[in-house]
Amino acid sequence: MATGQNHLNRFDRSLVSSELFPLVASGIEVFQVNMGMRCNQACRHCHVEAGPSRPEVMGPETLDACLELVKRERFPVVDITGGAPEMNPGYRRFVEGCASTGAKVKTRTNLTILLEEGYGSLPSFWAENRIEVIASFPYYLEDVFDRQRGRGSFAGSIEALKMLNASGYGALDGLVLNLVYNPCGAFLPPKQKAIEADFRRELERRHNLRFTNLFTLTNMPVGRFLDFLRSSGNLDRYMERLQKSYNPAAAANVMCRNTLSVGWDGGLYDCDFNQMLGLRCDHGSPDDIRRFNAAALGERRIVTGAHCFGCTAGAGSSCTGSVAGC
Amino acid sequence: METYYNPEDLEKFASIGEEAPELWKKFSAWYGAVFAEGALSEREKALIALAVAHAVQCPYCIDAYTQACLEKGSNAAQMTEAVHVAAAIKGGAALVHGVQMKNTAAKAGM
Numbered sequence: 001m002a003t004g005q006n007h008l009n010r011f012d013r014s015l016v017s018s019e020l021f022p023l024v025a026s027g028i029e030v031f032q033v034n035m036g037m038r039c040n041q042a043c044r045h046c047h048v049e050a051g052p053s054r055p056e057v058m059g060p061e062t063l064d065a066c067l068e069l070v071k072r073e074r075f076p077v078v079d080i081t082g083g084a085p086e087m088n089p090g091y092r093r094f095v096e097g098c099a100s101t102g103a104k105v106k107t108r109t110n111l112t113i114l115l116e117e118g119y120g121s122l123p124s125f126w127a128e129n130r131i132e133v134i135a136s137f138p139y140y141l142e143d144v145f146d147r148q149r150g151r152g153s154f155a156g157s158i159e160a161l162k163m164l165n166a167s168g169y170g171a172l173d174g175l176v177l178n179l180v181y182n183p184c185g186a187f188l189p190p191k192q193k194a195i196e197a198d199f200r201r202e203l204e205r206r207h208n209l210r211f212t213n214l215f216t217l218t219n220m221p222v223g224r225f226l227d228f229l230r231s232s233g234n235l236d237r238y239m240e241r242l243q244k245s246y247n248p249a250a251a252a253n254v255m256c257r258n259t260l261s262v263g264w265d266g267g268l269y270d271c272d273f274n275q276m277l278g279l280r281c282d283h284g285s286p287d288d289i290r291r292f293n294a295a296a297l298g299e300r301r302i303v304t305g306a307h308c309f310g311c312t313a314g315a316g317s318s319c320t321g322s323v324a325g326c
Numbered sequence: 327m328e329t330y331y332n333p334e335d336l337e338k339f340a341s342i343g344e345e346a347p348e349l350w351k352k353f354s355a356w357y358g359a360v361f362a363e364g365a366l367s368e369r370e371k372a373l374i375a376l377a378v379a380h381a382v383q384c385p386y387c388i389d390a391y392t393q394a395c396l397e398k399g400s401n402a403a404q405m406t407e408a409v410h411v412a413a414a415i416k417g418g419a420a421l422v423h424g425v426q427m428k429n430t431a432a433k434a435g436m
Binding site: 139141144183185187188189190191194195198240 | 337367393396397398399402403
């Protein structure tokens with residue numbers, strides 16, 4: 001290690017070695033809004049540690065501030081996440097408002113929410129507003145799926161996918177329905193294209209279901225997955241695996257460089273993982289939506305930590321899957 | 327308790343090259359090429375390696391290729407079938423030598 005790097009964290013030292021330090025944003029293409037931590041599920045890997053009893057839900061004032069920004073700044077992509085964002089009382093109003101600006105609006109769903117009372121009309125609502133649906137669907141086998149997301153969640157998710165297919169989602173040239181795979185354990189995801197072919201074949205053969213693309217995500221050592229790594233004795237090995245798999249090509253394309261993440265309370269973050277770690281935008285950038293400044297945030301220095309190795313391991317990982325070839 | 331096999335030793339594999347760096351370099355390059363995508367996919371090669379690891383009963387290899395199989399997208403059912411292939415060949419190899427036993431017994435008998 002060169003003299004003078006001792007003050008840097010291990011991830012930043014990897015950036016230095018690949019001439020990417022400091023990591024700086026290159027504008028705001030994706031405006032990601034976390035509408036709250038409340039969720040009808042409590043998955044074992046969840047970095048948000050979301051669940052039915054979480055009180056943190058974005059209020060109407062913050063929601064209005066987000067919508068105002070979407071209208072004013074004309075972000076190309078609005079990415080809505082949670083928790084189960086659908087459980088926020090202002091969800092539909094926010095989705096419609098974002099869609100009316102012409103932005104590409106993506107909503108992340110755990111699927112099973114569609115089976116809860118009052119949410120069954122969401123597929124047609126999404127279809128009417130041409131919303132891109134990104135659905136958590138970690139595996140095509142029930143036992144693996146339910147180990148991660150809870151007993152019965154596979155059957156519910158299959159039912160929800162059928163509702164989405166019936167609303168025009170997932171068909172060739174139809175509305176976009178992307179699935180998200182993440183490993184059910186302490187290992188890295190496989191190549192996106194390889195596992196996508198498995199999902200397409202098995203979901204078609206077993207359930208006559210269709211989807212657009214499959215994204216592979218690496219489990220971040222954050223939240224409940226970090227708890228699992230600790231309790232199962234996998235933490236050191238997993239972190240070592242992430243660090244050894246550091247890929248400069250993935251680091252150059254990490255999602256935080258073109259994403260701004262808003263928390264339920266209006267806090268600004270470089271990504272949803274930093275949000276869960278309480279690491280707000282820093283290095284002189286505004287860290288609250290009420291002090292939003294496009295110029296400053298568009299070229300802000302990213303806040304990094306050891307968890308960032310999760311986004312740069314192997315083919316890389318982002319909210320839209322791998323970033324360095326698949 | 328001391329054992330002949332320590333999981334930490336897997337990470338020290340490269341140290342075997344310290345006294346013979348050129349040989350290690352050649353081995354590493356060849357090993358990497360063997361497992362690269364070719365006529366067989368990386369996933370297929372990892373499953374073969376997992377089966378062979380069980381046949382040669384190498385705990386390091388079982389550890390490494392269980393992880394590799396998972397990261398290439400194989401599931402537990404597929405990996406278990408691969409282990410059965412190894413077991414069938416190992417068992418079959420023992421059993422087929424029974425023909426030698428029969429031949430020897432027949433020759434020795436009246």
